[in-house]
Amino acid sequence: MSKNFRFKLTVILIIFSLLLSLLIAVLDYKKMQKQIWIGQENKLLMAEEKIIGNLKTIDKVYEIFDYQIAEKMEQYSRELLAKYEENPNFASWDFEHLKTAYGMDIYILNAENKVTYSSFQPDIGRDFKLCCESFSKLLDTRREGSSFTHDGMDLQAVTGEIKKFSYMPTPDHMYLIELGMNLENEEIFKQFNFLDTINELTNEIEVIDQIQVYNSDGYVVGVKSDDGDKLRIDGQFYAIFKEVKESGQYREMIVNQPDGQLTYRFIPYQADEKRGFSTERVVAIVYNDHELRGVLSSYKNQFITQLLVILAAAVALSFIIARLVAKPIHLAFHDSLTGLKNRAAFEDELQKRLEREKSKVALMMIDLDNFKAVNDQLGHGEGDRLLQVVAKTIEEVIGSSNFAARVGGDEFLVILDSIHSKKIGEISEELLKRINEEISFYNTICEYRC
Known part of the structure; x- marks a missing residue:
């Protein structure tokens, strides 16, 4: 059996096994990576x-x-x-007493939508035209009207306290009387406090850094601060917030940090029944990629280890398969004694060369005279050795570009491809000379014994 053939078969099997193993491993890794992404997305959903x-x-x-x-x-x-109709001078009103009597904060908004008087001192001077354009337009409409209006749950602009607000225009349309009722102290709010849910989710789900709920003007609901401006969304996020509120479609923004990425997901929210201005909100979830990168890194190390094991197993298996199948494959097209191609391989090769366009071939048949005498006088062992010597001689003379086959006991066929007739004659003479030289020893012995 040709060692060269087995080597080629082994290399082919190794390459095929490596490519197949690598493809399977990469696809498996990609599938696993997708599952991890889906898992994180499910957490966020x-x-x-x-x-x-x-x-x-x-x-x-x-x-x-x-x-x-x-x-x-x-x-x-x-x-x-x-009270206003009796005494339109708000400066003389005792707002603290009114707050105690009603259990609510009182705000007086002038024609410029600025808080001029209030039981809540930090809000005095707040200008809604400057901070809340869309809300300010709504206040203009309410002040020009004549009816009482109220909103759903909303937040105090400065402190972030969750309240319910109502509005009543004065008959002269110069002011709006606003009332604010703190809902956080209500038992029902304590039972259904979404702020507790936010804290719970942030603590339980590692990928979530922060969850915030913004009201229609971009103020964070439930966050308390002495500076109201700190409670409002600003900078690069405000444009996305505004787009989400207007389009009703969620949006995301990715921010690169030294320790990874932060993804800001803005989700629109509209209460089933709209009550005033405050039931339109935007929920912002900020999540990191720490867990994702950690899991992917872990799986990547496992992937590399598994890949190396698979590759080693593939190489070892290729060697085993090559040794098992190389010989039968080789013998299917080769003569087991001489190593030359057999009759099946010869017919296949001749057909291929004849089918080539404008291809010319020359056929040469070689037969050993008195070969039977060698077997009879010297034994089949010497006869086999003689055939091997002749086969080797034929291969050396015709060269690798031509084709030689053993098709019978002492019969050999040679295909010479696109060679000039003069060159064919030279090859024939060289073959006769070399073969006669190689078998002269056997001729001498047979003549002596005969």
């Missing part, structure tokens, strides 16, 4: 559904008794309106 669901729950709960609160706020607003 769960957090999103939970916070949105909590917001919807509290909106529905407040909707149930919202009108009861609104009736009380309307009653107080009309009492304050009557």
